[in-house]
Amino acid sequence: MTQKDMITWGILGCGDVTEVKSGPALRGADRSDVAAVMRRDGDKAADYARRHGIASSTDKADTLLAMPELNAIYIATPPSTHAEYAIRAMRAGKDVLVEKPMALSTDECRSMEAAMNDTGRKLVIAYYRRALPRFERLREIVQGGEIGEPRLIEVRHFMPADARPGQSWKVDPAVGGGGFFADMQTHALDWLGHVFGAPRAVRGLSKRQAGNYAAEDLVTYLIDFGALTAVGTCSYATTPKEESVTIHGSSGSASMGFFRPSPITLTGPDGSREIDLPDPPHVHQPFVERVIAHFLDDAPNPCPPSEAMRVNEMLETIYAGT
CATH class of the missing domain: 3.30.360.10 (Dihydrodipicolinate Reductase; domain 2)
Known part of the structure; x- marks a missing residue:
């Protein structure tokens, strides 16, 4: 398959959520595979890649985002880095699936949505329960x-x-x-x-x-x-x-x-x-299948930024006590 027929993922932040919930789902879905992972602790990144049969690992986000064989990035880092990494990934020509919540603030969410519109890339937020x-x-x-x-x-x-x-x-x-x-x-x-x-x-x-x-x-x-x-x-x-x-x-x-x-x-x-x-063994998989269809077939976005941003807006209002 060519890049137009297949999503080849890089995982940015291969922590606990990627062990069972999401990582195997990205590999198990049709027309989808994981070629590289990144974690700041390079030894842990290499260990993850070895255990999951993934070809490449790195401790640098820039290295992952520059890999030409990747056409999509799954961001599974803490929310404080979601906006930065998502924007960088889209500017590097990659479609993006980012963990929830979308970002640390509504303003960061707006910046991510603006980058999506500016680059023409696709951005999905991983509120995967929608598809279970x-x-x-x-x-x-x-x-x-x-x-x-x-x-x-x-x-x-x-x-x-x-x-x-x-x-x-x-x-x-x-x-x-x-x-x-x-x-x-x-x-x-x-x-x-x-x-x-x-x-x-x-x-x-x-x-x-x-x-x-x-x-x-x-x-x-x-x-x-x-x-x-x-x-x-x-x-x-x-x-x-x-x-x-x-x-x-x-x-x-x-x-x-x-x-x-x-x-x-x-x-x-x-x-x-x-x-x-x-629930299926890898709970992200039904949602990932919808993400793949969105990226490759222009099917509807299973969770677009405009909807995920509403969650951040609600969070901010609830926390403000108004």
Whole structure:
């Protein structure tokens, strides 16, 4: 296959998310392969390449971006570097898939979108839950009237105070943009926007209650989607552990865990039933397949900058407490 028929990836930042979730998906999708990886620790980059059967590794971003055999870059570094690397990659002639959240700020998101428009390259943000079968089925339930008219969205996320992410930057706002809320609940904010459209208004409140790290550990919010409202209660200094998203309708409800293997619980006048749609082994793969179709076939962008940017806008408003 030629470059016009095949996406040859370079992975910029081959950390934990690329081990199972995304890296094997980039190699396993049709018309897609990974030819090179970059990590600032060159030994770890070389080890990753060896274990995953990838031809080349480097500890320098410039080296990766200059490789002529690459026509796309997957950016899996912390959010504080997303804008810089995405813009550099597009200016180097590469299409880009960048991890979520899109960037550290809405202004950085706008700069990325401007670079996409200026260079004519393609830019996708990896809100991959959009493409997972159980999330697609939940969207069909809500939009297809199976619970009647949607009235209220209830988001609940509780974790104990001693919980810590695998990487310390995920609770450092200067690097990750916030704490657990920014790292995890951006998926929920994106999915809600994907299903219900742009919000009319957003209000929020955040606090540091336990003070165990620099980021917030309590977030509450209201999002007005016009015909219905989302209410979020997210506490990372409480017990017991709990996580769910429930859409309440005029004739039933649908509920599911977003961050754990979970069936959809569908409740109506005749009782409850569960719909079990297991996630694939490499959870990014359904989304990656849509990315490949966008890059090669001009299929619709599975998560364009204009939509991913809305998540950053919501984050900033919630954190501002307005």
